Amino acid sequence: MDIGSVNYLPYEDFVDVFGNVVEKCPLITAAVWSRRPFSSLADLEASINDFIDALSESGKEGILRVHPDLTGRDLQSGTLTRESREEQVQAGLDTLTTAEVSRMARLNTEYKDHFGFPFVICARMNNKATILRQLEERLRNERTIERACAIDEVKKICHLRLQGLVVPETSNKL
Numbered sequence: 001m002d003i004g005s006v007n008y009l010p011y012e013d014f015v016d017v018f019g020n021v022v023e024k025c026p027l028i029t030a031a032v033w034s035r036r037p038f039s040s041l042a043d044l045e046a047s048i049n050d051f052i053d054a055l056s057e058s059g060k061e062g063i064l065r066v067h068p069d070l071t072g073r074d075l076q077s078g079t080l081t082r083e084s085r086e087e088q089v090q091a092g093l094d095t096l097t098t099a100e101v102s103r104m105a106r107l108n109t110e111y112k113d114h115f116g117f118p119f120v121i122c123a124r125m126n127n128k129a130t131i132l133r134q135l136e137e138r139l140r141n142e143r144t145i146e147r148a149c150a151i152d153e154v155k156k157i158c159h160l161r162l163q164g165l166v167v168p169e170t171s172n173k174l
């Protein structure tokens with residue numbers, strides 16, 4: 001689908017197609033529908049990012065709180081969204097050793113107890129080694145810094161999900 005077709009979608013179809021570009025946050029998609037027509041894929045992405053940036057601290061933390069843990073119970077129980085499962089598998093998180101699974105679980109719990117939201121990282125731009133390293137390093141961040149870092153990861157996940165849904169414009173300038 002190209003951006004021209006996107007602009008003609010009624011809001012039901014727009015939310016149906018783009019409702020999970022921010023994990024489990026179709027409200028964001030439903031809200032930015034009002035900002036059409038989008039001049040480009042980048043314009044649509046900027047509208048989503050602007051909506052996120054305008055949220056209060058608790059609003060941003062709400063986005064983080066609906067993210068599934070990496071290799072948490074959702075991956076084991078198969079209750080992840082399709083996008084999330086594909087991303088976690090692509091980063092090799094379905095091939096962790098027992099020791100790695102328990103280390104991730106321990107660090108995820110420590111992180112959530114400390115910040116009150118789960119550790120979020122763009123799995124497709126990482127692998128299990130860098131994810132584990134980031135989890136350990138970011139645990140030491142000051143809260144405001146870490147919230148901003150996690151929201152940046154949400155935007156990276158959204159960017160890649162959008163890339164998979166909308167054909168970027170080919171420059172038709174000769």
Ligand SMILES: NC(=O)NC1=NC(=O)NC1=O
Nearest residue numbers: 068084087120121122123
């Ligand atoms: N807690 C997370 O980081 N979750 C995720 N990262 C991704 O890239 N996809 C997810 O579902």
